[in-house]
Amino acid sequence: MLVERSPTPSPPQLFTNVPPMPLLDIQNLVTAFHTPAGRVPAVDGVSLSIEPGKTLGLVGESGCGKSVTAMSILRLVAAPGVIESGRILLSHDGHTDDLVTLPERELRRVRGGRIGMIFQEPMTSLNPVFTIGEQIAEAVRLHRDVAPAVARARALELLRLVRLADPERRLDEYPHQFSGGMRQRVMIAMALACEPDLVIADEPTTALDVTIQAQILELLADLRRRLGTALLLITHDLGVVAETCDDVAVMYAGRIVEQAPAAELFANPRHPYTIGLLAARPSGRRSGPLTTIPGMVPAPREFPSGCRFHPRCSVARLPDCTSHLPALVEIAPGHLVRCPFADTVGAPRPSTAGSVP
Amino acid sequence: MSPTPLLDVAGLETHFPVRKGLLRRQVGSVRAVDGVSFSIAKGRTLGLVGESGCGKTTVGRSVLRLVEPTAGAVRFAGADVRAMHGAALAALRRRMQIVFQDPYGSLNPRMTIRAILEEGLVIHRLGAADERLARMRSALERTGLAASALERYPHEFSGGQRQRIAIARALVLEPEFLVLDEPVSALDVSIQAQVVNLLVDLREQLGLTYLFISHDLSVVEHVADEVAVMYLGRIVEHATADALYRVPLHPYTLALFSAVPRIDPAHRRRRIVLTGDVPSPARPPAGCRFHPRCPLAESVCRSVDPPATVVEGHRVHCHVAARELDRGGTAAAAARRIAEMMTAGAADKIVTGGGA
Numbered sequence: 001m002l003v004e005r006s007p008t009p010s011p012p013q014l015f016t017n018v019p020p021m022p023l024l025d026i027q028n029l030v031t032a033f034h035t036p037a038g039r040v041p042a043v044d045g046v047s048l049s050i051e052p053g054k055t056l057g058l059v060g061e062s063g064c065g066k067s068v069t070a071m072s073i074l075r076l077v078a079a080p081g082v083i084e085s086g087r088i089l090l091s092h093d094g095h096t097d098d099l100v101t102l103p104e105r106e107l108r109r110v111r112g113g114r115i116g117m118i119f120q121e122p123m124t125s126l127n128p129v130f131t132i133g134e135q136i137a138e139a140v141r142l143h144r145d146v147a148p149a150v151a152r153a154r155a156l157e158l159l160r161l162v163r164l165a166d167p168e169r170r171l172d173e174y175p176h177q178f179s180g181g182m183r184q185r186v187m188i189a190m191a192l193a194c195e196p197d198l199v200i201a202d203e204p205t206t207a208l209d210v211t212i213q214a215q216i217l218e219l220l221a222d223l224r225r226r227l228g229t230a231l232l233l234i235t236h237d238l239g240v241v242a243e244t245c246d247d248v249a250v251m252y253a254g255r256i257v258e259q260a261p262a263a264e265l266f267a268n269p270r271h272p273y274t275i276g277l278l279a280a281r282p283s284g285r286r287s288g289p290l291t292t293i294p295g296m297v298p299a300p301r302e303f304p305s306g307c308r309f310h311p312r313c314s315v316a317r318l319p320d321c322t323s324h325l326p327a328l329v330e331i332a333p334g335h336l337v338r339c340p341f342a343d344t345v346g347a348p349r350p351s352t353a354g355s356v357p
Numbered sequence: 358m359s360p361t362p363l364l365d366v367a368g369l370e371t372h373f374p375v376r377k378g379l380l381r382r383q384v385g386s387v388r389a390v391d392g393v394s395f396s397i398a399k400g401r402t403l404g405l406v407g408e409s410g411c412g413k414t415t416v417g418r419s420v421l422r423l424v425e426p427t428a429g430a431v432r433f434a435g436a437d438v439r440a441m442h443g444a445a446l447a448a449l450r451r452r453m454q455i456v457f458q459d460p461y462g463s464l465n466p467r468m469t470i471r472a473i474l475e476e477g478l479v480i481h482r483l484g485a486a487d488e489r490l491a492r493m494r495s496a497l498e499r500t501g502l503a504a505s506a507l508e509r510y511p512h513e514f515s516g517g518q519r520q521r522i523a524i525a526r527a528l529v530l531e532p533e534f535l536v537l538d539e540p541v542s543a544l545d546v547s548i549q550a551q552v553v554n555l556l557v558d559l560r561e562q563l564g565l566t567y568l569f570i571s572h573d574l575s576v577v578e579h580v581a582d583e584v585a586v587m588y589l590g591r592i593v594e595h596a597t598a599d600a601l602y603r604v605p606l607h608p609y610t611l612a613l614f615s616a617v618p619r620i621d622p623a624h625r626r627r628r629i630v631l632t633g634d635v636p637s638p639a640r641p642p643a644g645c646r647f648h649p650r651c652p653l654a655e656s657v658c659r660s661v662d663p664p665a666t667v668v669e670g671h672r673v674h675c676h677v678a679a680r681e682l683d684r685g686g687t688a689a690a691a692a693r694r695i696a697e698m699m700t701a702g703a704a705d706k707i708v709t710g711g712g713a
Binding site: 062179211212217218236237238266282290293296 | 517547548558572615620622628631632
């Protein structure tokens with residue numbers, strides 16, 4: 001059972017004569033919650049794609065719909081949430097499944113099989129009454145018909161892969177004996193148990209200290225290079241995205257407002273919300289008050305009409321913004337912006353310079 | 358530093374007993390805070406940074422005696438806080454308030470905002486009914502909330518607004534000193550900036566003094582005049598914010614700074630990824646407490662607790678830093694040499710992180 005695939009830096013191509021096919025292709029996803037107070041469209045027409053071996057960062061503030069998007073991919077949205085429309089196409093060995101319509105039985109093979117998942121809270125995601133080894137072995141045996149001893153050997157191999165110190169001893173320990181960073185390594189090991197094509201990581205380092213976060217991000221980047229696994233990284237931290245992702249999509253109030261290769265997005269942000277988010281980060285010694293985005297993120301029940309950012313936007317002037325939903329327009333290769341003023345905004349790049357040497 | 362600090366903490370220790378067995382016999386103690394000294398002048402802000410478990414929150418609570426310190430001295434405006442009891446302690450607490458991290462957990466969901474704000478006024482027997490109302494309105498106004506908030510409940514407010522309510526609850530008592538324990542950590546970026554600006558404005562308008570506890574180095578750099586870095590119950594480095602961020606001398610401070618993910622590739626540094634986790638404060642390592650994770654650790658670090666080296670008000674507890682400072686030249690030159698040693702000496706056991 002080999003963990004490492006070809007160590008080529010380029011993503012593994014399934015068919016060399018076929019143009020690069022996205023591994024995951026989300027088309028116009030709408031996920032809504034039907035509450036007594038009405039329909040709440042948490043994800044409202046999201047399209048995203050990830051190529052094999054690439055990392056896509058999905059950023060936004062709480063309630064923007066980024067986690068619901070992730071849960072929709074695995075159809076884990078809890079009632080009263082429903083995927084109302086859209087397609088979620090996952091490619092594997094040359095054929096494509098639509099996860100929205102895939103029968104539950106087959107979907108169960110996708111979850112933890114072709115797609116691995118890492119959640120924010122490594123404490124609550126592990127069962128406190130089973131050893132780490134038992135839990136990883138279970139993840140393996142759910143998808144592979146192997147003997148317990150083989151699954152245990154695989155668990156040990158995985159703990160080595162995520163560079164947990166002293167893996168033989170750790171295998172028989174319980175979650176409470178692990179620190180937060182070690183638990184997150186275990187979560188990563190479980191996500192990788194069946195050599196998935198894609199790992200979805202929802203705020204994987206948010207609960208961790210900054211030095212431990214650095215360890216985990218470095219581990220994820222290294223595993224991605226060695227295993228060629230694609231990664232959907234959901235986070236609110238723009239710094240984490242800048243350091244780990246190939247592409248970035250910024251969500252606001254259930255919609256993607258800007259999408260671009262990471263270097264392009266940070267060098268040349270065009271949506272007023274992206275610009276505001278970057279500017280709101282404290283950077284360096286006190287130089288007057290921080291730039292703020294006025295107001296607050298609207299609750300999904302109170303999404304404004306037209307461009308959902310217009311009540312907080314410094315650029316929105318025209319009645320256009322309040323009445324029409326702006327289209328997601330490609331303003332440069334791969335750079336999509338949902339703002340009619342994207343060309344004129346072109347605000348000077350907010351300084352991110354810290355005085356930290 | 359002004360001659361009479363508003364808050365002066367010397368040799369503060371706060372240990373929590375570890376009990377075991379049927380008789381709950383004490384078998385050891387967690388040395389959460391283990392010899393911390395600092396002072397804050399009136400109107401200034403000290404930032405206290407460090408990772409979880411380093412004791413920064415316990416320092417904040419010990420200063421207010423929300424937990425009882427084990428040893429050391431805490432003086433507020435010249436008065437011995439640890440010697441106080443009863444009415445004197447209550448009167449002192451009116452002048453020292455705290456804002457907690459979690460605006461969801463720190464406000465009682467069954468109380469209206471009026472009841473939440475009034476509680477302190479009632480306890481301290483401040484003002485008649487109409488005066489109380491005026492105070493509450495003014496506190497809300499200062500924090501950017503409408504007076505109509507008084508009749509509402511916490512669940513009707515967003516996280517940012519709740520944190521404003523928590524700040525108003527502190528302000529209504531007209532304190533001089535605030536312990537801000539991760540006041541913006543639970544908030545979204547765009548809201549975080551609003552609350553940071555509010556705290557800075559309030560400090561200027563009301564002449565407040567802050568102990569600003571946070572793990573977020575960027576926020577602390579923006580807000581604080583001085584910064585102290587804690588590791589395992591001790592302050593390892595303390596300097597003006599400017600000096601600390603420009604000339605970090607302690608290897609832990611350097612590692613902490615290098616671990617912060619940055620947007621601008623030009624400001625991305627060679628990442629020093631520390632190996633291992635923070636040891637348990639119940640069994641702190643001998644010598645320098647950082648030595649098991651320090652890429653520069655030498656034999657002296659394993660046995661001798663490093664004393665403070667002070668250069669131009671910049672205080673650092675590190676044998677290597679002391680030697681480098683001793684070699685003469687500027688502190689900046691010493692800091693550069695230490696940074697070089699960190700990245701070079703660490704190269705074999707540490708992988709530089711960074712870009713994908």
